[in-house]
Amino acid sequence: MDWLRKHKNVILIIVIAGFVVSMFVGFGLYLTSGAAHLDTVAEVNDEEIPYRNFTTFYNQVVNRRRDSGEDLTPETLNSIKQEVLQGLIQEAVFFQEARRYGFDVTDQELAQSLAAIPAFQKDGRFNVQSYAQALQFGLRTTPEDFERTQRRQISISRLRAFIMRSIRVTDRELEQETALLARQDPARFKKLKDKEEFRNQLREEKGAQILNRWYQQLGSNVKVKVYLDQIERRRAG
Structure with a gap:
């Protein structure tokens, strides 16, 4: 259990960091008509x-925030539900796009990605027992579900990397943004030691804006149905 406590947050970051919920806005296209399936959110x-999948990620986020000492009110819990649901929807949209562009992940590539995760290693090498313990006690999920999520996240990461390769921050843009930072946030400007690092930050911000616009444009062709309310009403009844 000491090993699990040591690596629990790292494992959660591996999974949750793949979500784009903090970067993107929603479609606002949710359709809740039709019969809800108790096993489909x-x-x-x-x-x-x-x-x-929804309950697994929801519980992981809740447990992580409780472990950090946060007092979770009913309103906060409901907000977490919506964020997790939105993250899963966004993940599905981008995974479908990644597959459309041919960013598939082979079994060997998946295995290599798992072997590279320190939380699943013992003495610097992938260890099946450590992997099983982490999934069972840390994430409370199955290898099948975790590997499915990992495969999807690798595919999405490749799509994002493909888009990011075309994004540039010119010297002129860097100068303008540096001068703007000096005026608007002098404290942060004083901490700025490496302009190239700042260029990379600007590039990430520009990439996020481009991906955000693209995501919104995809909304016109994406059909989304959400059954969470129906499921919870049925389970409560």
């Missing part, structure tokens, strides 16, 4: 998002 272009 949402559909994105006919791809079903299992309710168990």
Whole structure:
């Protein structure tokens, strides 16, 4: 259990960091008509998002925030539900786009990504027992579900990297943004030691804006149905 406590937050970051919920806004296209399936929390272009995936990620986020000492009110818990749901929907949209562009992940590539995660290693090498313990006690998920999520996240990361390669911050833009930072945030400007690091930050921000606009444009062709309210009403009844 000491090993688990040591690596729990690292494992959570591996999974949750793949979510784009903090970067992107929603479509506002949720359709909740039709019969709800108790095992499906949402559909994105006919791809079903299992309710168990939603509960797994929801519990992980809740546990992480409670472990940090946060007092979670009913309003906060409801907000977490919506954020997790939004993250799963966004993940489905980008995964579908990644597959459309041919960014598939082979079994060997998946295995290599798992072997590279320190939390799953013992003495510097992938260890099956450590992997099983982390999933069972840390993430409370199955290898099948975790590896499915990991495969999807690798695919999405490749799509994002493909887009980011075309993004540039010119010297003129860097100078303008540096001068703007000096005026608007002098304290942060004083801490700025490496302009190239600042260029990379600007590049990431520009990339986020481009991806955000693209995501919103995809909304006109994406059909989303959400069943969370129906599921919770049925389970409460």
